[in-house]
Amino acid sequence: MITVENLSKRYGPHPAVDDVSFTCTPGTVTGFLGPNGAGKSTTMRMICGLTPPTSGSATVDGVPYRRLGNPGRRVGVLLDASAQHAGRTGREVLTLAALTMGVDTRRVDESLERVGLNRAAAKRRVKAYSLGMRQRLGLAYALLGDPGILILDEPANGLDPEGIFWMRGLLRDFADRGGTVLLSSHLLREVEAVADRLVVIGGGRVVAQGDKAELLASSGTVVRALDAGALGVALRRAGLSGAATTDGGVVVQADAETVGRAAADAGLVLLELRPAGSSGLENLFLTLTAGESAKEAAR
Structure with a gap:
């Protein structure tokens, strides 16, 4: 479970995230939505211990991320698909990750196959990968430790329609087997297709959250x-x-x-x-975040 309680982050006078609270429970995909600059990425970075909060807390299974022992075995994280060593091959990236986490290196080939990267792709250096291939490698990295929780920021960027459909099935299957998924994406139709719950953020604050069907019915x-x-x-x-x-x-x-x-x-x-x-979700999103994009652009 992911628990976010009254989480806030200020940069000088600017509140990037303002008193955000929500939970992500096992067996569900939570869609985390909002316009550019709304505070989604900052919130996810705080959950993962990369950005210290000004106030509030975020825990994974009741423990702050930084206090998790061997976090890759508990939480799979993909916040930036380009954050891989460009000079290493895909297989080298995952092999080093496996050695760091104490995972059997035989899982490397299994993970590559699971995300659709064949042997030829695994031997190529990451700098030669397309964005879609980097997304697949990043997801293979996130899944390598067999975690129970996934935290994904725009994982479908760069994927073609077939790849997006594949990712939807993978995440749905992960949640149906008891996993917890926090998914941020601008692809509203894909979020609508896979999510069980929604958290909508605008101007750094939660403007709506709850069961997807209930929110769409009252939009x-x-x-x-x-x-x-x-x-x-x-x-x-x-x-x-x-x-x-x-x-x-x-x-x-x-x-x-x-x-x-x-x-x-x-x-x-x-x-x-x-x-x-x-x-569907597009109209709900536009209604709840009306004007926020313009406000953020003017800051």
Whole structure:
């Protein structure tokens, strides 16, 4: 289990992470979502003992990561696929890791095969690897010690569609066998396909968390009008906030009746009015983090 309690990190006056709390339980994949600069990577680095928190705590099975004996046998971590020695071959990287963790070196070939790196790829130096190959090697490294927990930051970057599908199956199987997965990714459709729980962060703070199905079921209403500008004015007059979708609609944090009445009072012709849950994770994400990307970019 991963337990994060009131975790905060400040850099001078800037709160990168502000009072974040959540848990990741065995047998589940937790999707950790947020726009760029929201604090996801900083939070994961604090969990792994790489960045000291300003306040709060993060533990793995009740113990801070830095106090774990031989942590690679307990937690598999992939935070940066490029953080491998570029002059070593893939097999050398894993062999050294196995020797460090006290793992039978025969597991090296098993791990390489598990992530789809063949013998030819294993003999190549990491500097010749594509980003997708580095992701696979990083995941092989994370799995080498047969850990019960995986902490992965954007592990699907650089993978082709087949590779993304493969990774989804691997993580789902890992969790179904009792493992715990904390997964950060910008690929919302893939997170939606594999995650059991969601933690959404914006501006350094948790803006929503819980069971995926429950969050998607309560993610507001999608509305689209013939006159988009007039719809925005009508919503503001009614005190309703919303986030634009990629197809010209707006996701509003209110029920359909409230949104419909606001549009009717303004005499608007609606083209669409439905629960946002049916649109999946993208609309939920846009609604919960509306404006955060712009705020972060302006800092």
